[in-house]
Structure formats: C-alpha cells, structure tokens
Amino acid sequence: MNNFQFYNPVKIEFGKGAVDKLSSHIPAGSKVMVTYGGGSIKANGVYEAVLNALSGFSVVEFGGIEPNPSYETLIQAVDLARKEKVDFLLAVGGGSVVDGTKFIAAAIPFEGEPWDILVKRAEVKSAVALGAVLTLPATGSEMNAGAVISKRATKEKFAFGSPYTFPKFSILDPEYTYSLPKNQIANGTIDAFVHVMEQYMTYPAAGLVQDRWSEGLLQSLIELGPKALENPTDYDVRSNLMWAATMALNGIIVVGMPSDWATHMIGHELTALHGLAHGVTLAIILPAMLNEMFEEKKEKLAQYAERVWGITSGTTDEKARAAIVKTEEFFQSLGVPTHLKEYGIGDESFQTICNRFTERGWTGMGERRALTPERVLEVLKKSL
Amino acid sequence: MNNFQFYNPVKIEFGKGAVDKLSSHIPAGSKVMVTYGGGSIKANGVYEAVLNALSGFSVVEFGGIEPNPSYETLIQAVDLARKEKVDFLLAVGGGSVVDGTKFIAAAIPFEGEPWDILVKRAEVKSAVALGAVLTLPATGSEMNAGAVISKRATKEKFAFGSPYTFPKFSILDPEYTYSLPKNQIANGTIDAFVHVMEQYMTYPAAGLVQDRWSEGLLQSLIELGPKALENPTDYDVRSNLMWAATMALNGIIVVGMPSDWATHMIGHELTALHGLAHGVTLAIILPAMLNEMFEEKKEKLAQYAERVWGITSGTTDEKARAAIVKTEEFFQSLGVPTHLKEYGIGDESFQTICNRFTERGWTGMGERRALTPERVLEVLKKSL
Numbered sequence: 093m094n095n096f097q098f099y100n101p102v103k104i105e106f107g108k109g110a111v112d113k114l115s116s117h118i119p120a121g122s123k124v125m126v127t128y129g130g131g132s133i134k135a136n137g138v139y140e141a142v143l144n145a146l147s148g149f150s151v152v153e154f155g156g157i158e159p160n161p162s163y164e165t166l167i168q169a170v171d172l173a174r175k176e177k178v179d180f181l182l183a184v185g186g187g188s189v190v191d192g193t194k195f196i197a198a199a200i201p202f203e204g205e206p207w208d209i210l211v212k213r214a215e216v217k218s219a220v221a222l223g224a225v226l227t228l229p230a231t232g233s234e235m236n237a238g239a240v241i242s243k244r245a246t247k248e249k250f251a252f253g254s255p256y257t258f259p260k261f262s263i264l265d266p267e268y269t270y271s272l273p274k275n276q277i278a279n280g281t282i283d284a285f286v287h288v289m290e291q292y293m294t295y296p297a298a299g300l301v302q303d304r305w306s307e308g309l310l311q312s313l314i315e316l317g318p319k320a321l322e323n324p325t326d327y328d329v330r331s332n333l334m335w336a337a338t339m340a341l342n343g344i345i346v347v348g349m350p351s352d353w354a355t356h357m358i359g360h361e362l363t364a365l366h367g368l369a370h371g372v373t374l375a376i377i378l379p380a381m382l383n384e385m386f387e388e389k390k391e392k393l394a395q396y397a398e399r400v401w402g403i404t405s406g407t408t409d410e411k412a413r414a415a416i417v418k419t420e421e422f423f424q425s426l427g428v429p430t431h432l433k434e435y436g437i438g439d440e441s442f443q444t445i446c447n448r449f450t451e452r453g454w455t456g457m458g459e460r461r462a463l464t465p466e467r468v469l470e471v472l473k474k475s476l
Numbered sequence: 477m478n479n480f481q482f483y484n485p486v487k488i489e490f491g492k493g494a495v496d497k498l499s500s501h502i503p504a505g506s507k508v509m510v511t512y513g514g515g516s517i518k519a520n521g522v523y524e525a526v527l528n529a530l531s532g533f534s535v536v537e538f539g540g541i542e543p544n545p546s547y548e549t550l551i552q553a554v555d556l557a558r559k560e561k562v563d564f565l566l567a568v569g570g571g572s573v574v575d576g577t578k579f580i581a582a583a584i585p586f587e588g589e590p591w592d593i594l595v596k597r598a599e600v601k602s603a604v605a606l607g608a609v610l611t612l613p614a615t616g617s618e619m620n621a622g623a624v625i626s627k628r629a630t631k632e633k634f635a636f637g638s639p640y641t642f643p644k645f646s647i648l649d650p651e652y653t654y655s656l657p658k659n660q661i662a663n664g665t666i667d668a669f670v671h672v673m674e675q676y677m678t679y680p681a682a683g684l685v686q687d688r689w690s691e692g693l694l695q696s697l698i699e700l701g702p703k704a705l706e707n708p709t710d711y712d713v714r715s716n717l718m719w720a721a722t723m724a725l726n727g728i729i730v731v732g733m734p735s736d737w738a739t740h741m742i743g744h745e746l747t748a749l750h751g752l753a754h755g756v757t758l759a760i761i762l763p764a765m766l767n768e769m770f771e772e773k774k775e776k777l778a779q780y781a782e783r784v785w786g787i788t789s790g791t792t793d794e795k796a797r798a799a800i801v802k803t804e805e806f807f808q809s810l811g812v813p814t815h816l817k818e819y820g821i822g823d824e825s826f827q828t829i830c831n832r833f834t835e836r837g838w839t840g841m842g843e844r845r846a847l848t849p850e851r852v853l854e855v856l857k858k859s860l
Contacts, residue, residue: 093490093491093712093715096488096490097488098487098490099485099487099488100484101483102483103481104482105481106477106479106480106481106482106732107479107480108479109479298712298715298716300695300699300700300716303692304692305689308685308688308689309685312684312688315684328477331682332682332683332684335477335731335732339728344723347488347490347719
C-alpha cells in the first residue's frame with residue numbers, strides 16, 4: 093500500500109425529507125445563491141421544497157447550468173454572485189450543477205482570470221462555501237472536491253479540484269430521483285460503475301479492504317441498475333443506488349492504490365467532440381480499453397471475474413476475457429449501446445483525440461502510463 | 477435504509493514515515509500536551525520520532541494513561557493541561573490513549589464537574605483540539621469521536637462522544653505496530669472484527685453497500701489476523717490490518733442500518749469486574765450472544781455464512797450455526813480462548829452484571845432491544 097492522506101469533511105444528510113435539515117447547515121444570515129440546471133427541479137417539486145427550506149435566507153438564483161457545464165455559462169454566475177455579494181452557494185441538481193457550482197465557488201474570490209484555474213491549474217486559495225441538494229445518483233461530486241468543466245468554444249473538458257471546494261454538506265433524498273428519465277438512471281449507474289473500475293481495475297496492489305469495497309460497490313451496482321429501471325419508485329433500490337454512487341467517488345476506495353482514469357480521459361473527448369452523454373462514452377470506451385490493456389490488467393480482471401461475476405473456472409486469461417464480456421453485457425442490459433457506430437459515429441475524430449493528448453504532453457495514460465496515444469487509437473478502433 | 481447523517485472530518489496521514497507530516501497538522505505556536513501510556517513508545521522509538529517532529533512547538537507531557545483509561549488518571553491530565561494552558565493534545569499510543577485524550581480534551585473547557593460528561597451525559601459544548609499518532613490497530617478511535625472511560629473506584633465503564641472530540645488528524649504508520657506483543661495484535665484484530673459484527677450482525681435491512689463493506693472488512697480481518705501474528709514485520713499485512721481496524725469503526729459501514737453493541741456492553745462489564753482485556757471479553761461473549769440470539773439473527777447469520785465463510789450448503793439454520801462455529805474457531809486460531817473458565821472465571825459476577833443493566837434501566841439491549849437482563853444471564857452462562 094502506498095502512503096496516502098485521506099480527508100473528506102462533507103456532511104451527508106441522507107433520506108426522505110432530508111431537505112428539512114437544509115437550513116441548519118447554512119450559516120444564519122447568509123446570502124444564498126441557488127444554482128440549478130434546465131428547470132427539471134421546477135417540474136418535480138424539488139425547487140419549491142428547497143426554497144421553502146430557505147425561508148429566512150436572502151436568496152439569489154442562477155439557472156441554466158447545462159450538462160457538461162460550460163465555462164461560458166458559469167462565468168455569468170460568477171459575475172452575478174460577485175455583484176450580489178453572495179456568501180453561500182447551494183447547488184440543486186445532478187453532478188453537472190454540483191461541478192459547475194464548485195467552479196463558481198472557486199472563481200468568485202479568485203484574483204486574476206478564473207479560466208486559469210482550468211487551463212493553467214492556477215492555485216485555488218479560497219472559495220465561497222457551497223452545499224448541494226442532489227437529484228441524480230451518478231457522479232459522486234456531492235462528496236468530493238473535484239469538478240469537470242467544459243469550454244464550448246474549443247470543445248474541451250478540464251478537471252480541477254481543491255480542498256476548498258468540498259461541499260460543506262450534501263442533501264441526498266432518494267425520492268428526488270423517482271422522476272428521472274430512464275436513460276439518466278442508466279447513465280448514472282454506468283458512471284458510478286466506471287468510477288469504481290477506474291480506481292480498482294489496475295493490477296494487484298495489496299489493498300485488501302480497498303479491493304473488497306470496490307468489489308462490493310460493483311456487485312451492488314450490478315444488482316441495483318436493472319431494478320432501478322424496472323421500478324422507479326422502489327425506495328430501497330433508489331436509496332442504495334444513490335449511496336453506492338456517492339461512495340464510488342469519495343476517495344475511500346482508492347487510498348494507497350494505483351488508479352487508471354484513461355476511460356474518463358478518452359470519454360471526455362467523445363463528449364466534447366460528439367456531444368455524447370458522459371455515461372454513454374464510458375460504456376463505449378471501458379470494454380475497448382480493457383481489451384487493449386488486457387495483458388497489463390488481466391490479473392486484476394481475473395480477480396474481478398471471480399469475486400464480482402462469480403466466474404471461477406478457466407485460466408486467468410479466460411476468466412479475464414469473460415469478465416470484459418460480462419461488463420459490456422451489463423451496460424447493454426441497461427439499454428446503453430456500447431459501440432460508436434450505434435450512435436452514428438465513425439472514426440472521423442480519432443486522430444483529433446490522439447493529437448489532443450499528444451499536444452498536452454500526455455505520453456501515456458493509465459496506472460502505469462502504458463496507454464500511449466498510439467494505443468488510444470487502438471482503443472478507439474475497438475470502440476467503433 | 478433509515479435516514480441518517482454521516483460526517484467524519486478526521487484527516488488521515490497513512491504510511492511509512494507519516495510522522496514527518498505531524499507538525500503541518502498542528503497550528504503554529506500551539507502549546508502541545510503529548511499524552512501516552514505505559515512507556516512502550518519510549519522503547520520502540522515512537523516517542524523520539526514524535527518529539528523530533530514537534531521541534532519548534534512548546535511541549536508538555538502526560539504519561540501513564542492505562543489500558544481502559546481511568547477517570548482518576550485522566551483528571552490529573554486535565555489539571556495539568558489547564559495549569560499549563562495547553563492548546564493542542566496529541567495522543568501517542570493505542571485506543572486507550574486516544575480515548576482518554578478525547579475525554580481530557582472535552583473536560584478541559586467543561587464548566588462544572590467533568591465526571592458529569594460520563595455519568596450524566598452532560599453536553600460537551602467545546603473541546604481542546606486533538607490529534608493522534610496511533611501505535612495499535614484495534615479500536616478505531618483514531619477516526620471517530622467516541623471514547624470509553626473507566627472509573628476504577630466503582631469498576632464501571634462509560635462511553636461518551638461529541639462532534640468536538642473527532643481528532644483533527646491521525647498519523648497511522650504501520651511500522652509502528654511491528655513491536656507489539658502478539659496478544660495485542662490478536663486482541664486488536666478481534667476488537668476490529670467485533671466492531672464490524674456489532675454493526676452488521678442484526679437482521680436483513682436492505683443496505684447493500686453497508687453489508688458488502690462489512691463483509692469485506694470481515695474477510696480481510698480473517699485473512700490478515702493469522703498473517704500478522706506469523707510475520708510481525710510484513711508491511712503489506714500490517715498496513716492492511718491497520719487500515720481495516722480504522723475503517724471498522726469510523727461510521728461508514730453502519731449508515732442507515734440497525735446496530736447491536738450488546739457484546740461490547742457485556743464485555744465492558746467483564747473488563748471492569750475481572751480485568752480481562754477488551755478484545756478477550758469480545759471473543760468470549762460474541763459466540764455466546766449469537767447462540768442466545770440465534771432466532772433473531774439467523775437470517776443475517778446465514779448471509780454472513782455464505783458471503784464471509786463460503787458456507788453455501790445447508791438450511792438457513794445450518795449455515796447460521798456453522799458460521800458461529802467458524803467465528804469462534806477464528807478467535808481461537810489467534811490464540812485467544814473463548815470461554816470464561818479458561819481464564820479461571822466462574823459465574824460469580826453474573827448476577828452483578830445483570831443487576832447493573834437493570835439498575836441503568838436497560839430493559840433490553842441489541843438491535844431490537846430483545847436481549848433482556850434475563851437473556852444476558854443466559855449469554856453469560858453460555859460463555860462459561
């Protein structure tokens with residue numbers, strides 16, 4: 093196990109009616125900016141519940157944060173928050189709104205051009221306090237300090253994070269997920285699943301608890317995904333799905349362990365260039381990446397085959413191959429096709445993607461930096 | 477899943493040489509009181525490493541905190557800290573030192589008689605900041621806000637906790653555990669194992685991740701315990717054991733789930749009245765308690781049998797019974813006898829223990845309050 097630091101101070105309020113606790117977590121007298129997305133929260137009652145819970149606070153609103161939140165949109169929120177002298181940001185929505193709000197929080201007090209936080213990795217030295225009311229189980233952003241922000245103008249995605257951008261709290265009410273469209277539940281389940289895989293599917297590295305906990309999350313998601321699609325109002329299912337997605341990316345399963353993240357890096361480019369939903373890109377890239385990196389990952393793949401899929405017979409290679417097939421079939425069983433051609437996409441952007449990685453100086457991605465730009469091209473070909 | 481709040485802001489510094497990070501976690505200019513136990517830290521180099529890391533800070537020392545730390549000892553530390561106007565407490569040792577230091581931290585600013593924190597559950601409204609350098613994987617105190625304090629005069633144990641008594645940080649260097657006596661490693665492994673069981677072995681309650689994570693910890697401890705005894709300087713084993721013990725009681729595996737804690741309650745009395753080590757009392761009581769509560773727990777016991785012990789054949793009852801036997805054999809395999817008579821103890825204190833529970837108004841313990849004082853007597857008889 094490698095040396096590590098673990099720290100996660102996010103307070104979670106979980107359960108039915110958890111929004112009732114909202115006001116107790118925001119300092120009295122705060123001027124609160126409520127941030128949200130396309131307005132689904134106004135249709136499903138969440139908006140009203142949040143504003144009711146905020147009675148007594150001075151409230152400013154900023155709506156319209158899009159999926160894969162853009163710098164262009166968020167900087168408008170920064171301007172508004174500065175003008176209104178906002179003390180607290182409350183993100184109400186899914187991972188895009190939470191991610192976007194983290195950027196707003198860091199950008200408000202930032203001296204200089206906030207864009208530098210993303211492209212120059214300029215140090216974030218403070219942030220406005222933020223909290224979240226989550227409506228979509230998927231990204232885990234509600235319990236970590238990271239965010240992914242897009243620039244529409246250049247079709248690029250950038251990740252950033254800072255100890256200052258942990259939400260102070262997140263409100264997780266599983267009933268808020270009942271009204272989500274099926275494709276968002278499917279994509280969210282896949283996003284959480286692949287978050288675990290990015291932190292787990294590397295090579296054996298002597299982290300017993302980390303491996304068992306990752307495997308437990310994967311087993312849970314495999315059990316929960318189909319049930320969540322079948323019966324949207326099963327509280328047991330939705331509460332477990334929400335909690336699994338939160339646990340998948342709060343840092344606890346990866347402490348002291350190698351991690352990969354190549355699937356996300358390649359997926360981000362497919363989103364930026366083709367507009368595919370994030371979860372969809374992961375369902376396409378993960379199986380292709382596992383096949384390309386088979387020799388490097390087969391030992392851990394065989395462990396995954398045994399412990400997660402119950403595949404106990406065959407050689408290491410056979411078990412590993414079977415587990416990749418099972419993984420792809422799981423994504424498909426959620427109604428998510430796993431090949432680019434099924435979305436009408438060919439190889440037109442492949443070279444652009446590889447060039448982007450090369451231009452960024454990324455000679456190799458993954459846990460051992462073995463996925464070179466040349467091998468990224470092979471992954472993309474396998475994903476056709 | 478029940479509604480819950482989860483919050484754990486303890487920063488963990490884990491790994492070889494982690495003590496080098498110590499000074500970065502204590503506010504500059506603090507007057508630090510270093511608390512420790514019987515002096516083993518002076519024999520194994522930890523004391524010297526800590527004091528070196530604290531160069532630049534003003535340091536006061538308080539040694540002599542005993543296993544099952546006593547109010548009588550700790551109140552002397554409170555007096556010293558008040559006199560010296562200490563700003564920060566640094567516990568260096570195992571769970572007893574960390575527990576004791578939490579009490580010191582809460583008692584220093586407490587207005588009134590600190591004893592009331594324990595017996596009257598008086599509200600803790602503040603505490604001096606504390607951190608820990610852990611030397612023994614066992615109690616999990618390094619990553620939670622709770623503590624158990626004994627009163628020697630009356631042979632009683634009291635639990636307390638407060639959001640103010642979370643350590644600000646804990647330093648976990650697995651190499652610090654190399655010099656521990658075997659019985660402390662065995663008892664510590666059992667303590668961590670039973671912590672998980674107290675939070676897991678109840679009834680099926682639809683917490684998929686919570687169950688999987690508990691089972692993962694149990695599987696890990698079963699694998700690690702014997703190895704840790706065989707080779708005290710295997711870093712992979714000791715680092716995993718240390719991390720498993722920390723994860724066993726930081727709150728994450730029990731969110732939204734029922735918990736038991738009857739084994740600890742009964743075990744505490746055996747420690748208080750007979751001086752048995754904490755882990756030893758748990759090894760004695762858990763199997764007896766599981767047999768007494770068999771009907772109430774057999775469904776979850778059968779799940780535990782399947783997932784943790786790989787017992788897949790037989791009826792629910794048969795699997796459940798077999799799992800209890802396996803559990804007891806595991807404790808014995810670590811060199812810890814599981815019956816009172818093996819420690820020369822008979823039934824002389826049984827009625828006293830039951831009377832104590834009755835006097836406290838505890839009509840029933842466990843997840844459904846079904847373990848009445850009469851059934852505690854049955855547990856004790858089974859533990860003979």
